[in-house]
Every structure is written in C-alpha cells, then in structure tokens.
Amino acid sequence: MGTLTQTETKQKVYFDLTTSPHLHSGWSTSKVMWFVNLALVPSIAAALVFFGIYQILIILTAVIFAVGTEALIQYIRKKEITWFDGSAALTGLLLALTLPPNFSLSATAIGSVVAIGLGKQIFGGIGYNIFNPALVGRAFLQAAFPVQITTWTKPNFAVDSVSSATPLAAFKFDKLITDTPALALGNVGGSLGETSALAVLIGGIFLIAVGIVNWRIPFSMIIGMFVFSGVFWLINPQQYPTPVFQIFAGSFLFGAMFMATDWVTSPITNKGMWIFGLGISLVLVVIRLFGGLPEGVMYSILIMNAFVPMINRFTKPRTFGAVKEDKK
Amino acid sequence: MKKQVSLKREFLKGVWDNNPVLKQLLGLCPVLAVTVSAINGLAMGLAATFVLFMASLLISTIRKTIPPQVRIASFIVIIATFVTIVDLVMKAKFPDLSKALGPFIPLIVVNCMILGRQEAFASKNSPGRAILDALGMGAGFTIALIILGGIREIIGSRTFFGFQVMPNQFEPWLIMILPAGAFLTLGLILGAVNIYTDRKKRLEHESIIAHYKRVGREELIEELEVK
Numbered sequence: 001m002g003t004l005t006q007t008e009t010k011q012k013v014y015f016d017l018t019t020s021p022h023l024h025s026g027w028s029t030s031k032v033m034w035f036v037n038l039a040l041v042p043s044i045a046a047a048l049v050f051f052g053i054y055q056i057l058i059i060l061t062a063v064i065f066a067v068g069t070e071a072l073i074q075y076i077r078k079k080e081i082t083w084f085d086g087s088a089a090l091t092g093l094l095l096a097l098t099l100p101p102n103f104s105l106s107a108t109a110i111g112s113v114v115a116i117g118l119g120k121q122i123f124g125g126i127g128y129n130i131f132n133p134a135l136v137g138r139a140f141l142q143a144a145f146p147v148q149i150t151t152w153t154k155p156n157f158a159v160d161s162v163s164s165a166t167p168l169a170a171f172k173f174d175k176l177i178t179d180t181p182a183l184a185l186g187n188v189g190g191s192l193g194e195t196s197a198l199a200v201l202i203g204g205i206f207l208i209a210v211g212i213v214n215w216r217i218p219f220s221m222i223i224g225m226f227v228f229s230g231v232f233w234l235i236n237p238q239q240y241p242t243p244v245f246q247i248f249a250g251s252f253l254f255g256a257m258f259m260a261t262d263w264v265t266s267p268i269t270n271k272g273m274w275i276f277g278l279g280i281s282l283v284l285v286v287i288r289l290f291g292g293l294p295e296g297v298m299y300s301i302l303i304m305n306a307f308v309p310m311i312n313r314f315t316k317p318r319t320f321g322a323v324k325e326d327k328k
Numbered sequence: 329m330k331k332q333v334s335l336k337r338e339f340l341k342g343v344w345d346n347n348p349v350l351k352q353l354l355g356l357c358p359v360l361a362v363t364v365s366a367i368n369g370l371a372m373g374l375a376a377t378f379v380l381f382m383a384s385l386l387i388s389t390i391r392k393t394i395p396p397q398v399r400i401a402s403f404i405v406i407i408a409t410f411v412t413i414v415d416l417v418m419k420a421k422f423p424d425l426s427k428a429l430g431p432f433i434p435l436i437v438v439n440c441m442i443l444g445r446q447e448a449f450a451s452k453n454s455p456g457r458a459i460l461d462a463l464g465m466g467a468g469f470t471i472a473l474i475i476l477g478g479i480r481e482i483i484g485s486r487t488f489f490g491f492q493v494m495p496n497q498f499e500p501w502l503i504m505i506l507p508a509g510a511f512l513t514l515g516l517i518l519g520a521v522n523i524y525t526d527r528k529k530r531l532e533h534e535s536i537i538a539h540y541k542r543v544g545r546e547e548l549i550e551e552l553e554v555k
Contacts, residue, residue, distance in 0.1 A: 143503035143508055144501040145499065145501070146502060148499075
C-alpha cells in the first residue's frame, strides 16, 4: 500500500494534467497592461508640455475613478479584486488622453465610472466587453456634455493665434490646412493625447517592437486612410485635404496605436485585423469628409468593434491540410 | 377547472410580478420614446391605462360573441376607438402634452401590452376580473414610466415634474434626454429588478430548506433540488 501512495504522490508532482496550451509566453495580462501604460508616457509628457500642468489632474482623476469603480464593482459582485492589474488604470489613462485640455474634473470622473461600469464590468469584466471601454466613456461624455467636450484650448506655444480650433475643425469649417510639422510635433489644438503624432508614434512603435500590438491593425488603418482619402484628394484637391494631413491630424494615430489595438475588442485572425483596420479608416473617411462632425475616430472604432465577432467568424483559418469546402 | 386566483392577486400581479415594462418588456416603444420627463411618463401611462381599461371591459363583455377567426381584428378596432377618444380629448384639453407625446398616443393602437392583455386575459375572463387585470397592468405600466421618466428628467434636466430638484451647479447630462439615455436607464433598472428578484427567490429557497431541516424531512429537500 505504501508504495502505491508514493507513486500517486509522484504522479501529482511530475505530471501536471492540463489541456493545451502548455507553453506560456511569460506575458501576463497585468504585465501587458503596464507596458501599454508605459507606452503612453510620451503622450502624457506631450500633453503636459503643450497644455500645462493642470492636465495631470484630469489624468489622475480619470485613473483614480476608473480603478476605484473597478474595485467597487468587483467587491459588490464578490469577484477577485484586480484593481492593480493595470487594465482599469489603462482605461482611465486612455480616456483622459482623449479629453480636451482643461476639461472639468467632475465630468472626467463620470466618464471614468461609465467607461468601467457600463463599458467593461457590466459585460463581466476584462475580456468580456464588446466595445473599447475608454471609447464608451468618451462617447458617453460626448453625448452628455457636447459643449464642454468640444471646447478646445490653445496649446502653450501657439505660433499664430488663428484660433484654438482643432486642425480638423479648422479644415472642415474654414478650409484651413495646418502645417504637417506642427501636426507631427503636437503644437496644435486638440485632445490631450492626440495632438503630438510623434509621441504617439514613439509609444506605438515601442508596443509593436515588444510584440504587444500586432502591426497589422495600425498599418492597415494607415494604408486604408492613405488610399481612401487619397482617392478623394485626387478627385478634388481643393475640397478634400491631403492624405498626409488626414493621417497626422486629429486622433487618428492615437486611435490606430492604442484604441483599435485593444486585445479584447479587435479581431484575432491576421486577415481579420486587415479587414478591421481598413474598415475603420473607411468609416472614418466617410465621417470626416461627409459627416457633420470634424472628427470620427471614436465612432469608427466603436462601429468596427461591433463587427469584430462577425469578422472573427468569417476569417477563421482553415485547419492545416483541410480541403476547401465545395460551394453548391 | 382552472384554479381561481384571488381578486387582489389579479390586480397586484400587473404592478409587480408581471409588470408589463419591467418583467414582460411589452410596449417598449412608447416607454423608451416619451419618457424624457416624469409628466410625459404619467400622461402616457394614464392614456394607456384608460384604453386598456375600456378595451378590457368591452372585450370581456362580448368575448363570447366575437368569432375566434377575426378576434385580433376586432380587438384592434375596439382599441382604436378608445385611442381616438384619448387622442381627441388630449388635443382639446392638454394641447402641450399632446404635442410632447406626438405620434405615440395614436400608436397606443398597436401597443403590444394592450393587445396582449386582450388576447391573453380579457378574452378568456369575466368583466370583473378583466378590469382588475387592466387596472393592475395599467398601474404597473404607469409606475414604470414615471420611474424611468423621473430618473431621466432629474439627471437630464435637473427637474422632477417641472420642479427644480438638483442644484444649479449640477451640469445636466444631455445624454439622459436623448434616446441613448432611455436605453441605458431602462437597462440598468431592469438589471436592478433582476438582481432583486433573484435574491428574493434565493432567500425563499433557503428558508424552505431551513424549514424542512427543522421539521426533519430531509427527503423533501432533494425533491426541491430536482425541481
């Protein structure tokens, strides 16, 4: 009897009976989330430089309320409290960076609560949400406080004081083109995180390099933007802006690098990612050129989020060696 | 023979257990569309209750004369008659409210809550029971509309029944008086109702088990689990 027990113990020690996958990449959810937070540091720095130190309060409010809401809901639902895994902090940070400078702190808090509460936890927490939580919060704020959220402040080093309007609004309503160097650096009006294309690109390329962000989504979005808006520019260069302007203006790059690439709400297949990215830029071009709003990155990503389950289903790769089904 | 429920239950089931909005999710089109304020909710609720009451009374009275093949058409004609009365009375007496509710008063004709009660209840029961059922359902409908309209009005425009209840510093959330606010609020209310109902059911279940244990009849517990 004694030996049998010993074998049983040995089996328990040496054979961990689980289903696949057996290899772990070493990336935990928490680690990924903190890396994305880290990648946002250049954007935060740019926001503080261009719009003043007050903006740190907006960012802190958004993060604190996001994490607090997450912990509160998990406490009420008697789930494991994962407030330190960085995902709620990331949602808060992303939300803050999409808000205009000097936005009211109470409204920021409401946005954070909605983003985590209605955007994420109501679906069951991390991994279950259909829509990007930060964008849900942003969309809620856009609908709840339409005036405040489109009140833009001039950046600190504005060369010409044309207006505090965003480059896209300036183009849409006054046909003014902002210079590309200013757009790339970020010395223009706009939301906190979106103005500096350079800072966004630094963070985005870092994420692609460490393998958190799949390059296909941002790349296909940029290609799509270039092609779709290029077609309109070629048709009528007076009426439609250049593709380069379209890519660098507004929150397009920020959305491409940080919002569309959210693991939970983007497709899982490579082909699907191409469809997703091209779809976003197509919807975006339509909104920017023919819609009532000057900017539409938020809505185009949310719209394509809704298509993700369908994209996943239709781009399911064939099993290796399987024969293509005959269509009758 | 069907077991007869008490008259009190007949009334109360519409208020809570079978609340047309919160439990049956019937007639949601006016519920979502007109509840930008509590007064709109109240007016819509009362209009629907009146139509439901009169139609139930009339239909249960003549339920044996209506040929079953054309019963839906007959119900609609009867309901439409009373809706026309409500519509004209409101236009004459409360023109502002009538304008605010817009096309949703005429649309009571095709409200599935009202037609549903005729088909499921009034056409099978005596007039006495039918009017109790109609009053209960109408009350449940009105209460749900006032709650929904009240929440949206307080947050969306700082007032309740037209009186300011929130301080001026409070920035109204415009989304609450937009259609999106109706969906969000109704969804959250339904979630809260479901949490409450589940909790109550669980507590009841636990108390029954405790009772069986106390009287020493463990075999009944297993029977309960199977169910």
